[in-house]
Amino acid sequence: MEQQFDLAVVGAGVVGLAHALAAARLGKRVVVADRDAQANGASVRNFGFVTVTGQARGEVWRRARRSAAVWGEIAGPAGIDVLQRGLTMVARRPEAKAVLQAFLETEMAEGCAWRDADGLSDRLPGGGEILGGLTSAVDLRVESRTAIPRLAxxxxxxxxxxxxxxxxxxxxxxxxxxxxxxxxxxxxIVVCPGDDLVTLFPDHFTRAQVTRCKLQMMRLGDPGWRLPAPVMSDLGLVRYLGYAELPEARALRARLEAEQPAHLEHGVHLIVVQSADGSLVVGDSHHYAATPDPFARDDVDALILDEFAAVFGQAPPPVLERWTGTYASASGPSLVETPLPGVRLVTVTSGTGASTGFGLAEEVIADLYDLSQGAAA
Structure with missing residues (x-):
């Protein structure tokens, strides 16, 4: 006997779960189908860093703000610990400081401030050579490996x-x-296939020129100090579009191309977050292919750890785990299409599923049910 629901969601990653939540909040009867026994893809192979600061200006930044708010609403009831709040974006070079000071003049700087190096002692342990950094209070971090199963x-x-x-x-x-x-x-029906670009509606992915991105990440041992907020550095300022699209970023990119060409070649930037047991999740890199190989390169990990040492002024703790992840990637932040009446195909194509998925899902569900966005919130 066929089962009947108001909404069927294909895919139980964070984007699929976000759509299930948005519909359930409207009182809809929802089913989620997934080919895996538990979360195993990009939704658990990441930092768990819900990044608002630095997201692309406009709709992506607004989605990130809304998504962070939703995480804040559901974390307690769902038993999800928010392990860190905010962001420390370190500037190692004058050009990076100029980018951050320009950023502080934009509407995206809500909750942000600049601190000189001596004012970061409570946010950044160690003695790295830095000029200072931007601090934010609007971002948050969860442990993806437990947060996604608990949300489901x-x-x-x-x-x-x-x-x-x-x-x-x-x-x-x-x-x-x-x-x-x-x-x-x-x-x-909402289809959220992640980076499965061939099973359902492959022609839509082909037309949008969606490919896949492989990243490398590591878990390091407890360094003996605590980070109240995730840490990023200069390399992130030329990858995150909220910074990278500012005119001041051109000078920083030119200097990075001269001083750290290998980091840029492999798409390396630094994110460091800390788990409840003190261990650090550190990454990452970016390599693009229709079918990325599953192997992590030691020289790429070494580039990531080199940036860690420069920021913190000390050798990285021992590596406890290494892994790769893949996600769908395209020139835009997401793909949302209507392949059939009553059906939406939704894939985040910028590696920001945890950061923007809840906001995007509310928009899709509001459109699917012909509601204002506020009614789906």
């Missing part, structure tokens, strides 16, 4: 969302999914 469990227990694990979706048509567990009927 809360959606099931509190919002009545049905989860079908280990179930592959083989076909989608208006009002119906064909799955390995049998057909599912739903008034509306």
């Amino acid at each position: 469990a809360w959606l099931q227990a509190v919002h009545g969302v049905t989860f079908l694990r280990g179930v592959a979706v083989r076909g989608v048509e208006t009002g119906r999914l064909e799955t390995t567990a049998g057909p599912i009927r739903a008034d509306a």
Whole structure:
């Protein structure tokens, strides 16, 4: 016998769960189907850093602000610990300081301030050669490996969302999914396939020139000090578009090309976050291919750790874990299309699913049900 729902979501990553939440808050009966037994992809292979500061100006930044607010609303009820709040964006060079000071003049600098190096002692342990940094209070960090499963469990227990694990979706048509567990009927469908670009609606990904990005990350041992907020450095200022699109970023990029060409070649920038046990999650790098190889390169990890040593003025702690992750990547921040009536195809294509997914999902659900965005919030 076919099951009937108001909304069917394909994919139980953070973007799929965000759509399930937005619909459940409207009182919709929701089912989520996922081919894996538990979260195993990009949603758990990341920093858990919900980054608002530095996101691309305009709709992406607004989505990030809304997403951080939603994380704040659900974290406590879902049993998700917010381990760090804010951001410390370090400037090692005068050109980086100029970018950050220009950023502080924009509307995106809400909750941000500049501190000279001697004013960062409570945010940045160690003795790295830095000029100072931008501090933010609007970002937050969770432990992805536990946050995503807890979010799903809360959606099931509190919002009545049905989860079908280990179930592959083989076909989608208006009002119906064909799955390995049998057909599912739903008034509306949202397909959130992550970086699976070939199983469902592959022509849409081809037309949008979506590819895949591989990143490398590490977990380091407890350094003996605590970070109240995640830390980033100069390299991030030419990757995060909220900074990189400012005119002042051109001079910084030119200097980085002269001084750290290998870092730029491998898409390396530095993010350091700290877990409850004191260990540090550190990354990352960016390599693009239709099918990225699964292997982590030691020389790329060495570039990441080199930037760590420069920022903190000390050798990195021992590496406890290494892993790679992949995500869908394209020139725009996300792909949202209507391949069939009553069906939406949604993929974040900028590696910002945790940071922008809740805001994006509210927009999609509002559109799907012909509501104002506020009604879906």
